[in-house]
Every structure is written in C-alpha cells, then in structure tokens.
Amino acid sequence: xxxxxxxxxxxxxxxxxxxxxxxxxxxxxxxxxxxxxxxxxxxxxxxxxxxxxxxxxxxxxxxxxxxxxxxxxxxxxxxxxxxxxxxxxxxxxxxxxxxxxxxxxxxxxxxxxxxxxxxxxxxxxxxxxxxxxxxxxxxxxxxxxxxxxxxxxxxxxxxxxxxxxxxxxxxxxxxxxxxxxxxxxxxxxxxxxxxxxxxxxxxxxxxxxxxxxxxxxxxxxxxxxxxxxxxxxxxxxxxxxxxxxxxxxxxxxxxxxxxxxxxxxxxxxxxxxxxxxxxxxxxxxxxxxxxxxxxxxxxxxxxxxxxxxx
Amino acid sequence: xxxxxxxxxxxxxxxxxxxxxxxxxxxxxxxxxxxxxxxxxxxxxxxxxxxxxxxxxxxxxxxxxxxxxxxxxxxxxxxxxxxxxxxxxxxxxxxxxxxxxxxxxxxxxxxxxxxxxxxxxxxxxxxxxxxxxxxxxxxxxxxxxxxxxxxxxxxxxxxxxxxxxxxxxxxxxxxxxxxxxxxxxxxxxxxxxxxxxxxxxxxxxxxxxxxxxxxxxxxxxxxxxxxxxxxxxxxxxxxxxxxxxxxxxxxxxxxxxxxxxxxxxxxxxxxxxxxxxxxxxxxxxxxxxxxxxxxxxxxxxxxxxxxxxx
Numbered sequence: 001x002x003x004x005x006x007x008x009x010x011x012x013x014x015x016x017x018x019x020x021x022x023x024x025x026x027x028x029x030x031x032x033x034x035x036x037x038x039x040x041x042x043x044x045x046x047x048x049x050x051x052x053x054x055x056x057x058x059x060x061x062x063x064x065x066x067x068x069x070x071x072x073x074x075x076x077x078x079x080x081x082x083x084x085x086x087x088x089x090x091x092x093x094x095x096x097x098x099x100x101x102x103x104x105x106x107x108x109x110x111x112x113x114x115x116x117x118x119x120x121x122x123x124x125x126x127x128x129x130x131x132x133x134x135x136x137x138x139x140x141x142x143x144x145x146x147x148x149x150x151x152x153x154x155x156x157x158x159x160x161x162x163x164x165x166x167x168x169x170x171x172x173x174x175x176x177x178x179x180x181x182x183x184x185x186x187x188x189x190x191x192x193x194x195x196x197x198x199x200x201x202x203x204x205x206x207x208x209x210x211x212x213x214x215x216x217x218x219x220x221x222x223x224x225x226x227x228x229x230x231x232x233x234x235x236x237x238x239x240x241x242x243x244x245x246x247x248x249x250x251x252x253x254x255x256x257x258x259x260x261x262x263x264x265x266x267x268x269x270x271x272x273x274x275x276x277x278x279x280x281x282x283x284x285x286x287x288x289x290x291x292x293x294x295x296x297x298x299x300x301x302x303x304x305x306x307x308x309x310x
Numbered sequence: 311x312x313x314x315x316x317x318x319x320x321x322x323x324x325x326x327x328x329x330x331x332x333x334x335x336x337x338x339x340x341x342x343x344x345x346x347x348x349x350x351x352x353x354x355x356x357x358x359x360x361x362x363x364x365x366x367x368x369x370x371x372x373x374x375x376x377x378x379x380x381x382x383x384x385x386x387x388x389x390x391x392x393x394x395x396x397x398x399x400x401x402x403x404x405x406x407x408x409x410x411x412x413x414x415x416x417x418x419x420x421x422x423x424x425x426x427x428x429x430x431x432x433x434x435x436x437x438x439x440x441x442x443x444x445x446x447x448x449x450x451x452x453x454x455x456x457x458x459x460x461x462x463x464x465x466x467x468x469x470x471x472x473x474x475x476x477x478x479x480x481x482x483x484x485x486x487x488x489x490x491x492x493x494x495x496x497x498x499x500x501x502x503x504x505x506x507x508x509x510x511x512x513x514x515x516x517x518x519x520x521x522x523x524x525x526x527x528x529x530x531x532x533x534x535x536x537x538x539x540x541x542x543x544x545x546x547x548x549x550x551x552x553x554x555x556x557x558x559x560x561x562x563x564x565x566x567x568x569x570x571x572x573x574x575x576x577x578x579x580x581x582x583x584x585x586x587x588x589x590x591x592x593x594x595x596x597x598x599x600x601x602x603x604x605x606x607x608x609x610x611x612x613x614x615x616x617x618x619x620x
Contacts, residue, residue, distance in 0.1 A: 020395070020435070052420035055396040056366065083393070085330070085586055086365040107588065110362035110419060112455055114588045122587035125330070145422055147457050148588070276395055277432035278417065278424045278458070 004136070004167040004190030005101055007040030007209040008222050009077055011048040013259060014062070016274040022058050023271065028069035029309035034216070035075060036307075038223025040209065042071070043104050045079035047145055047172070048213040048256055052109075053276040056087055060094050073099035077211075081106030081140060085122065089129040102136035104170055104211070109146040116154040120161075127162050137165050138190070142172035149173075152181060159186060170194060170211045183207060196222045197244035200236055203229050214250045217259050218243065220304060245297040249290065257282040258290055265291070266301050267310035314446065314477040314500030315411055317350030317519040318532050319387055321358040323569060324372070326584040332368050333581065338379035339619035344526070345385060346617075348533025350519065352381070353414050355389035357455055357482070358523040358566055362419075363586040366397055370404050383409035387521075391416030391450060395432065399439040412446035414480055414521070419456040426464040430471075437472050447475050448500070452482035459483070462491060469496060480504060480521045493517060506532045507554040510546055513539050524560045527569050528553065530614060555607035559600065567592040568600055575601070576611050577620035 012034060015026040031042055044066070045051035045059055054062070063078055080091040080103040088105070095103050107114070108122050127137065139158075143149035150169075158166050168190035171179045179193050183205045190208040196218070199210055203226075215222050225243050228236040250258060257275050261282040264273035273281050282290070294301070322344060325336040341352055354376070355361035355369055364372070369388075377383055390401040390413040398415070405413050417424070418432050437447065449468075453459035460479075468476050478500035481489045489503050493515045500518040506528070509520055513536075525532050535553050538546035560568060567585050571592040574583035583591050592600070604611070 047420075052393045053395060053418065055394045055400075058394075058396065083362045084365045084368075085363060086368065090365075108363065110357075110455065111588055112457075115590055118588040118590045121590065125587050145420065147422075277435050278421055278428035280425055280428045280431065 005041060005077065005208065006190060008038070008196070008215050008219065008226055009041045009043040009192065009209070009211040010034045010039045010215045010219060011043045011046030011211060011213060013216050013256065013263070014049045014051070014054065015272060016276060018271055018274060020274065020276055022054065022062060024062060024065045026309055027062055028065055028071075031066055031071055032069065033307060033309055034219055035071065037219045039215070039219050041075040041077055041101060043077045043079065043170070043211045046104060046211070047142060048216065049079070050256060050276055050279065051079050053279070056082075056091065059091060063095065063098060067098055074101050076100040077102045077104050077138060079104045079106065079140065081108070083108045083110040085125055088126050092126065092130050092135065093132065096130065096132050096135050102138050102167065104138045104140050106140045106142070106146055107148040107150060109148055112147045114148050116151055116157065119148070119150065119154045120157050123158055123166075124161060127165050133164070135165050136167050137162070138168035138170060138192075139166065140170050140172070142170075142194070144173070152185060155182070155186065159188070163188075168192065168208065179207070180205060195247060196225070197247045199225055199243070200229055200240045212247075213255045214247050214259070217262060218246055218299065218304060221246070242298040246294060246299045249293040249297050249299070253286065253290060254279070254282065258286070261287045262290065262301070263305070263308060266305040267308045269310035272310075315351060315387065315518060316500060318348070318506070318525050318529065318536055319351045319353040319502065319519070319521040320344045320349045320525045320529060321353045321356030321521060321523060323526050323566065323573070324359045324361070324364065325582060326586060328581055328584060330584065330586055332364065332372060334372060334375045336619055337372055338375055338381075341376055341381055342379065343617060343619055344529055345381065347529045349525070349529050351385040351387055351411060353387045353389065353480070353521045356414065356521070357452060358526065359389070360566060360586055360589065361389050363589070366392075366401065369401060373405065373408060377408055384411050386410040387412045387414050387448060389414045389416065389450065391418070393418045393420040395435055398436050402436065402440050402445065403442065406440065406442050406445050412448050412477065414448045414450050416450045416452070416456055417458040417460060419458055422457045424458050426461055426467065429458070429460065429464045430467050433468055434471060437475055443474070445475050446477050447472070448478035448480060448502075449476065450480050450482070452480075452504070454484070455482075462495060465492070465496065469499070473498075478502065478518065489517070490515060505557060506535070507557045509535055509553070510539055510550045522557075523565045524557050524569070527560075527572060528556055528609065528614060531556070552608040556604060556609045559603040559607050559609070563596065563600060564589070564592065568596070571597045572600065572611070573615070573618060576615040577618045579620035582620075
C-alpha cells in the first residue's frame with residue numbers, strides 16, 4: 001500500500017451551457033455535491049471531463065473557481081497532461097501552485113509509436129521544468145484514447161528517477177493483467193484502476209481505489225462499497241455485484257453523453273445534456289433504453305442523484 | 311482541378327535550441343530558404359513541424375515572425391487544428407487575420423471513435439465561430455496520427471455546408487485508394503497527397519500537388535519534377551523515379567528526427583538535430599546508414615541542401 005491518495009476520485013463531468021461555454025457555477029456546485037456524496041477527491045479535467053476539449057485558459061480558471069468555491073485543494077487531482085511540453089509544464093505549475101494534492105498526467109498524445117526513451121524524456125523534462133518538490137505526479141495510462149501507452153519498462157525508469165515525485169498511476173487500459181502487473185511490480189505506487197467493477201479484488205491486491213467515469217453518477221454507492229471493503233463487511237460482495245452491473249450498462253454507451261443525458265433528466269436542467277464537439281449527445285431512444293437498463297441493474301436514480309445541482 | 315492552392319507545400323521543420331526553445335531566427339531563415347529553393351508555399355505547423363509539441367503562444371509568435379521576416383502571408387498554410395474547440399477557433403482567427411492563404415486543420419484529436427455527426431459538428435462550429443469569409447479551410451486527414459479519420463461521408467456533408475470555405479484536403483493516410491476516391495468524388499477540392507512519390511500519377515488524376523514531410527530536404531528536386539509534369543516534359547518519369555527512391559529511404563526512418571540529423575550534418579549546426587520530447591533524436595548509426603542509403607537513391611546532399619541556414 002502506498003502513502004499516496006486513496007479511495008474514489010471522480011473525473012468530474014464539465015457542464016456546458018447551450019452555447020458550449022463552460023458553466024462555472026454549475027461546475028462548482030457539482031464538485032461540491034460529489035464530495036458531499038462521498039468522493040474522496042476529484043480528478044477534474046480527465047477524459048470524462050472533456051478536458052481535452054477545454055482551452056488552457058478554461059482549465060486554469062475552472063480550477064481556480066473550485067478553490068474559490070471552498071473545495072479544498074488537497075482534494076483535487078487535476079489532469080494537466082497536454083500534447084505540448086511548455087503547456088504541460090505551465091498547467092502543472094499552476095495546479096501545484098494552488099496546492100492541489102497531485103496531478104494526473106497524460107503523456108503527450110499527438111505523436112504515436114513513441115519509444116520508452118521518448119516517453120521518459122517527456123515526463124522527465126516536465127518534472128524538471130516544473131521544478132517543485134510539492135509536485136505529486138500520477139501517470140495516466142489510457143492507450144485506447146491517448147494512443148501512447150505508458151509501458152511497464154518506462155514506468156520502472158521513471159520511478160527510479162523520480163521516486164519522490166511519481167507516486168501513482170491511473171490505469172484506464174481496461175487490461176486487468178496490466179493492472180495486476182503494476183500492483184505487483186510497483187507496490188509503492190497509489191494505483192487506481194479506471195473501474196469500480198473490480199474494487200473488491202483490486203483493493204485486496206493493493207489498489208488504492210478507483211478513478212472511474214461512472215463514479216460521477218454512482219458515487220454514493222461506490223463510497224459505501226469502499227467503506228464495506230475496508231471494514232471487511234460481508235455486504236461488500238453483494239454491493240460489488242450491483243456496482244458492477246450498473247457500470248456494465250454504462251460501458252455499452254458513450255459514457256460522457258450518457259451521464260449528461262441522465263443528469264439532464266434527473267435534474268430537469270436540459271443544459272446538462274450538452275457536450276462539446278467532437279462528442280455528440282445521446283439520442284432520446286438511447287436515453288430511454290439506458291434508464292430501463294439502469295433500473296434493472298439496481299440503479300435508483302432518485303436516490304443516487306438526490307440533490308444533483310440543476 | 312480546383313481553384314485553390316497548388317504545387318508543393320512544405321510542412322516546414324521547426325528548429326529548436328539545445329534547451330528546447332523554438333529558434334525563431336533559424337525558422338525564419340529556413341522558411342525563406344524553402345521558398346527560394348522552389349516551394350510554392352509553406353504548410354507550417356504540420357505534423358512534421360512538431361506543431362503539436364508547440365504551445366499556442368509559440369505558434370502565434372512564430373507565424374508572426376515569418377511575416378515580419380517578409381514571407382508573404384499568401385504563401386502560408388498553417389496548421390490550426392487543436393483538440394479544444396476554443397483554441398482551434400482562436401488559432402484559426404489569428405491566421406486568417408494575418409492574411410494566410412488558408413489553414414490546414416486537423417480534427418480534434420484526443421477523443422476517438424468519433425461519429426460523422428461529431429466530426430461535422432466540430433468543423434462546423436469552428437467555421438461558424440471563426441465567422442470570416444476570408445477563411446479557406448484545408449482538411450487534414452492523417453488517421454494514423456490523429457486517430458480520427460475524416461471519412462468521405464463527413465467530407466461530403468461539410469462540402470455541402472461550406473462550399474466557399476472548405477476548399478482542399480491533405481490526405482496523409484497513405485491509402486492511395488482513399489486519395490483516388492477523394493479526387494473522383496470531390497474534383498472541386500485542392501487535394502494534396504502527403505507524398506511526392508506518386509506526383510506524376512496523382513497530378514494526372516487531378517491532385518493539386520503534394521504536402522510532404524520529405525519536401526523539406528528534397529524541395530529543389532520536387533520543384534523540378536512538378537515543373538516537368540506541368541510541361542509534359544519527358545524528364546518527368548525519371549525524375550519521379552529518383553524522387554520516389556529518396557522518399558522511400560526516409561519512410562523507413564523516423565522522418566522528423568532523420569531530416570533534422572541530416573540538416574545538422576549538412577549545415578554543421580548541431581542544434582538542428584534537436585527534437586522536442588516525446589520524439590527522440592536519430593542515433594549516429596542510423597544517421598550514417600541514412601546518408602549511405604540516400605546517396606544510393608540519388609540524393610546529393612551538397613547540392614540539395616545548398617545554402618541551408620545553419
């Protein structure tokens with residue numbers, strides 16, 4: 001078990017207005033709501049946050065807005081990995097300067113077929129240029145989206161080079177063998193699988209918790225599951241089953257648009273459904289199907305989304 | 311044949327200093343050199359330019375520096391497609407405001423499995439938000455790098471929507487069947503394959519020319535080839551063969567690092583070899599092999615790179 005962050009971190013959805021502007025007020029209220037419902041922290045500006053559809057300026061001002069709204073910086077793990085080194089450095093410095101608990105960093109994601117040398121150089125230059133001992137870096141492995149896998153050998157080299165700085169990883173590969181290999185080879189890391197569907201097994205193997213898209217909508221139930229696992233309570237197994245069934249419904253859908261459609265319906269605020277291009281909204285038919293499937297899986301929208309800011 | 315740009319446009323390499331800063335003076339001199347050697351224009355900030363390793367501020371200031379150096383804006387086709395809509399709009403506006411001949415626009419390249427609806431929405435929002443009749447947009451299809459193909463059906467919808475604005479495409483797919491389909495279905499477009507290896511065939515089918523990585527190092531010979539093709543000169547076929555053989559050598563190498571290594575050697579300026587992470591420099595052994603292979607293919611560095619700014 002590592003000394004890093006632990007529990008459930010939510011890659012918070014970013015709400016937009018009808019004209020595609022980031023809705024700062026709703027974002028603040030939503031992040032507050034996630035923490036109140038049991039999130040250990042917020043991995044804002046992740047893939048699920050449509051972060052790579054946000055400008056640099058939007059990212060910094062939204063992050064500042066959270067802190068102004070009273071969200072403790074120690075609960076924040078913002079995504080700061082961009083495709084250009086100078087911007088990754090600047091965004092990371094900004095987050096560190098605000099006192100964030102850590103940053104979740106994509107590798108530069110435009111160029112493909114990147115060698116381990118190139119990957120190590122990219123992270124190394126970033127760490128050295130940020131040049132701040134407060135930096136706590138969580139690697140973000142999501143090859144199906146970034147196109148740039150963070151290999152185990154690159155991880156080994158980076159951990160040797162920056163043992164005080166690189167303290168965790170989010171493994172969004174969906175490859176459980178890779179997650180297990182990370183847990184075995186790098187027990188010093190705080191390792192977050194990107195799904196809550198195997199929390200029971202993962203935490204037994206040393207996983208720190210999860211950073212999961214569907215933790216947005218199902219945060220309360222995941223909170224209860226983690227608490228049950230930690231308490232070695234018998235209810236953990238059935239809770240895990242329900243959580244996994246709900247997750248499975250969402251995995252069949254474009255999860256960002258699907259959760260936003262769910263929120264629009266639950267809160268009555270139609271703007272919740274807005275996604276930025278290149279994403280597209282969920283069709284009405286798909287939304288109806290989702291509601292039925294979620295209900296069957298044991299998701300009770302009225303209680304799960306109680307108090308969701310509209 | 312379209313009424314858009316034509317000939318050989320060079321995705322100019324971006325020179326860096328040893329400390330990874332963009333070298334503005336060398337960039338200006340280099341772009342001047344490319345035009346003097348026969349380039350019809352410069353597709354600056356393309357993939358070969360390591361553009362997605364440059365910050366927004368670096369892109370705007372380097373573009374301004376070219377114009378300050380006397381490069382005509384009418385020769386410039388800068389890349390302006392970023393992953394975030396507001397930044398793509400701002401960068402495109404900047405280029406249009408400077409009077410650039412057009413912009414070469416990647417689709418938003420972080421999110422994958424994008425639908426045609428999403429792709430059309432992304433380009434449409436951009437065009438509408440730029441809101442400037444001077445905008446001439448060239449689509450940039452490079453699925454192996456962007457992860458987001460621009461399908462023929464999306465093209466058809468976009469061309470119907472913005473017939474005055476979307477005037478060309480660079481097809482970097484390396485899929486000649488796709489290039490031929492574009493030439494057949496969209497004869498109104500200025501279509502630029504990303505290779506000079508099939509200029510003779512491509513131009514006969516209506517291609518506007520090429521926008522090719524290796525046009526950096528081989529610009530003079532490509533200029534001569536295009537002139538011979540246009541003049542229906544018999545020398546076109548043997549010239550095409552030599553150009554293709556040189557291209558083939560570079561296709562086996564990481565082309566950006568390889569050309570930069572070649573330039574460092576030819577100019578004596580070691581900094582030319584610098585690439586930004588996540589790319590890595592060419593090994594000395596690979597550079598030696600490249601020089602031998604290029605020579606065999608008919609590339610005469612001394613004359614091809616005569617006057618290259620050091």
